[in-house]
Amino acid sequence: MSTAMSTSGHIRALLRIGLPLIGGHIAQFGIGLTDTIMLGWYSVEALASVVIGGSFFFVLFILGSGFAIAVMPLVAEADAQDDQVMLRRITRMGLWLSTIFGVLLLPIFFLSGPILLGLQQTPEVADLAQVYLRVAGFGLTPALLVMVLKSYLAALERTRVVFWVTVIAVPVNAIVNYALIFGNWGAPEMGVQGAAVASITVQFVSLIGVIIYAVRALPEHALFKRLWKPDWEVFARVFRLGLPIGLTNLAEVSLFSASSIMMGWLGTIQLAAHGIALQLASLAFMLHLGLSNAATVRVGNAMGRRDADHMSRGAKVAIAMSMSFAFVATLVFVLFPEPLLGAFIRPDEVERDAILAAGVTLLYMAALFQFVDGAQILALGLLRGCQDTRGPMVIAGISYWMIGVPSAYVLGFVFDLGGVGVWLGLVTGLTAAAVLLMYRFWITDMNRLRLKFVG
Structure with a gap:
């Protein structure tokens, strides 16, 4: 072939x-x-x-x-x-x-x-x-x-x-x-x-x-x-694999929860704009999440067949598809910010113009993190397919809570960049996760599995 x-x-x-x-x-x-x-x-x-x-x-x-x-x-x-x-x-x-x-x-x-x-x-x-x-x-x-x-x-x-x-x-x-x-x-x-x-x-x-x-x-x-x-043997196996996945998911969700709390400190208008922009970013994220699930299945199937080359080719194709989705989402966010945001705000809302002004800037930030957000969730899907969940859990904790949350606070409040700074902190945390998780899959796991399958 x-x-x-x-x-x-x-x-x-x-x-x-x-x-x-x-x-x-x-x-x-x-x-x-x-x-x-x-x-x-x-x-x-x-x-x-x-x-x-x-x-x-x-x-x-x-x-x-x-x-x-x-x-x-x-x-x-x-x-x-x-x-x-x-x-x-x-x-x-x-x-x-x-x-x-x-x-x-x-x-x-x-x-x-x-x-x-x-x-x-x-x-x-x-x-x-x-x-x-x-x-x-x-x-x-x-x-x-x-x-x-x-x-x-x-x-x-x-x-x-x-x-x-x-x-x-x-x-x-x-x-x-x-x-x-x-x-x-x-x-x-x-x-x-x-x-x-x-x-x-x-x-x-x-x-x-x-x-x-x-x-x-x-x-x-x-x-x-x-x-x-x-069935205690399999019970323990599913527990060992599943608990780190749950904690990884929790770390990512809590990063965005922390950003919402910080945006609340900036006032109602900023929080409202944040909520709408986050809804739109979450909708785009569904594309990457579904592809990540599919990648988990394909990698798990390759694990069962002990076929590292098939796994590697499939992972590269999944990454290319995720980046394509991210490119389309980025274009939509950059080209049509006001119509997207306006759909969530009543025409007679007194603060409509202020919310739109704040939301447009945040939607540009959402466009900025489309590629890294897609990359980090896809990497997690690939790693889960390899049944590697403990290392990614540690990486997620470091990226989201030791890098992302502090960066959001420092950029938003110490450097006084406000909502843009908080969202730049999100970008920083997601970028760290994407780089470290991809490195773990391609360098650590793929090399380990090639040796295991040959042996």
Whole structure:
């Protein structure tokens, strides 16, 4: 096979796996956007409390998601070796770990009010957020279980079902939100509790959907066979791989959370502009995230076949595709900043012009970090495919918290660059992560795996 044919094959494979995953991530983004819009229509207090409560939930979800993400490369490797027993054992223990995590953290949701007060939130916001979280907390376990099963299906390159399950969840969420937040169609008006019930409904509908698909489409895997039986060897393997992934994700999310706190110090206009620019940057990030997931599957498959050359070629193609996505996003942000930002602001908003002026500058900063943000998440995907998660966890901690956060503070407040300085700090942290993670994959892991596969 020629190199050109090999490259086109990698492109087709990455698109076949990655495009449905990208669509699924964008649909998931749409669910959060729907919540934000509807709660904004209901009341400012409800919106503020669920933004805080949703962030609280998301941090815990991201930490627990490491076990689900760990399932992806392990199942891809087992599938490449045609080991259906190991494939089932890995997925089953991923379900176990996610369930245990969700149950153990449930009390935190009931104590969220005092925790949020300790984080300097106002009593009104903390109380209303606790009302939301005491209901939404019951959705953590099903949300994590859905993610485990999505990882299992993605590893088997059955990503279309992952896409459709998430797409169906968007209107379900909107309909239940509309009924329960506002009390429409004879339903009780529940406000923030209605939004929480809608979230749980979506999570259980999604869980039922992926379970039915897995049982009917892949009966040969007998996925839920002896689900009650512990498998401590594989349990430990998934735990060792998954915990560092969860902590890595947490480090990255907390970098952006810290930037939001700093932007809040600069005032309401800067914070509003930051929130909108970050939403747009997050939407572009979904492209890179889906491609990163696809890269994890492809590298995990190459691990199972012990084919370092295939892994190397696939990684190069994935990087080139990510840079192409980044180039397009950069052009859009630079050429159309005001229409993009204006879509999030009411035409009659008194502070509209001030928010747009601040947001345009921040969107230029978002354009600046498209390439490094794509590179760092893609590198993490490649490393996870190699089942290398502890080193990346350390690199993430150093890059995001020892470089990114201090740089944001120094540039924003010591050098008095304001919001631009905070975002330059984000660029600095993401650049450090991209360089160090790519170095680890190409120099450390690829050399190690070439020697291992030859031996």
